[in-house]
Amino acid sequence: MSTERPPAGDSDRYGLAALTKPAALVRLAGIATVVFAIAAAFAGTAGWFSPGRLDPARMIDRFEAVNGQHPGFRRNHAKGVCLTGWFDSNGAGARLSTASVFAIGRLPVIGRFALAGGLPMMPDGPSAVRSLALEFRLPGGQQWRTGMNDIPVFPLKDPRAFYEQLGATAPDPKTGRPDPAAVQAFFAAHPESARALALIKAQPFSSGFANATYNSLNAFVFVDGAGTERPVRWSMVPLDAFAPEPADTPADSNYLFDALATRVKSAPVQWRLVLTVGRPGDPTNDATLPWPADREHVDAGTLTVMALQGEDTGACRDVNFDPLVLPTGIAASDDPLLSARSAAYSQSFTRREGEAKPPSAVRPDKGS
Secondary structure (H helix, E strand, O other): OOOOOOOOOOOOOOOOOOOOOHHHHHHHHHHHHHHHHHOOOOOOOOOOOOOOOOOHHHHHHHHHHHHOOOOOOOOOOOEEEEEEEEEEEOOHHHHOOOOHHHOOEEEEEEEEEEEOOOOOOOOEOOOOOEEEEEEEEOHHHOEEEEEEEOOOOOOOOOHHHHHHHHHHHOEOOOOOOEOHHHHHHHHHHOHHHHHHHHHHHOOOOEOOOOOOOEEOOOOEEEEOOOOOEEEEEEEEEEOOOOOEOOOOOOOEOOHHHHHHHHHHHHOOEEEEEEEEEOOOOOOOOOOOOOOOOOOEEEEEEEEEEEEEEOOOOOOOOOOOOOOOOOOOOEEEOOOHHHHHHHHHHHHHHHHHHOOOOOOOOOOHHHOO
């Protein structure tokens, strides 16, 4: 994963030095969208919020208030495209987990590429956080669902911080932009978020979906055949060579999705599933903190994406990529964001399943 700085003119995409400037606040909104996607509901999360104040329904109401009504689409990561392919396990992960996904062999996979944000027709842009969600279909009816993003850490530590960040970055009705003083106050109160954003700032976005590295961000627990538990994070590392997106790339209707469709049609696109094994003391309940670079990395196999489909007809349309849908051998960690994500995704899924399905925002079969 590259750690070089962004090209000139884009170095403050996620910086904190000029958060009071309108352009910086717009960039901060790019991070806020992925924040929405990863930690968007808090009822039942360690009792931090009373049911009368906040629950998954009210949080999804906030999505709709911020982004408008878009029936049939996901309330966040609304613009996306379905994928189909398979995962070839090389067996290396089997010593860490009994999950059948790590046994040598091939498994079918469906999934979704998307952009963070609740606007299904939003233009693609260089500041958009990109995501990859997958459902591995295992023998015996088990599944493994995972949602990953192309940033190295998560900007917020827990649901309380997320809730406070929502208030701090809410647009002022008079200006249409967040109040700079509120933004500065939030980061002063949450130095862990400031540190996380500095790490995000230091890593440029790739030039497209196909050469991006996607990270789990949250920690999970792998259980081996002897019952030994280990903390693990994972990444999908592309076989396509990394290239940074030029800083002057203009926002355009579907250029990222169109480039992905062209790439997939020319040849299958592949990623290596790399498991990062934590050690005692490595944080499992704080996604703002990276683990040391010297942790063990296990190449567990290869994901191959063979084809893309529009969401109105594709296999991913009716899938809720709940991060707590886990097979035997993988368990949730103590990260408080996991239950929050699960609750929010369920609420969003319930609403859109009761709505008519509009044409997909991205149509790879028709050149978008």
